[in-house]
Amino acid sequence: MDEIIFKQVESNFSKVRCQKCKNEQVIFTKAASQVKCLVCGEILAKSAGGKAEIVAERIENYS
Numbered sequence: 001m002d003e004i005i006f007k008q009v010e011s012n013f014s015k016v017r018c019q020k021c022k023n024e025q026v027i028f029t030k031a032a033s034q035v036k037c038l039v040c041g042e043i044l045a046k047s048a049g050g051k052a053e054i055v056a057e058r059i060e061n062y063s
């Protein structure tokens with residue numbers, strides 16, 4: 001199970017800022033795998049038991 005399906009849009013998104021390149025990116029906080037910065041490849045969130053552990057700076061939550 002390494003395929004993540006983003007079809008179901010839920011309200012579990014956060015906007016984070018990459019600590020390395022300051023890119024702001026909206027990530028899915030229940031991601032089943034790690035989320036990387038689209039610009040520099042820095043890990044923004046890693047999987048921790050069904051939900052993502054945000055490593056980057058969290059700016060905003062969408063709920």
Ligand SMILES: [Zn+2]
Pocket residue numbers: 018019020021022023037038039040041042
């Ligand atoms: Zn980055």
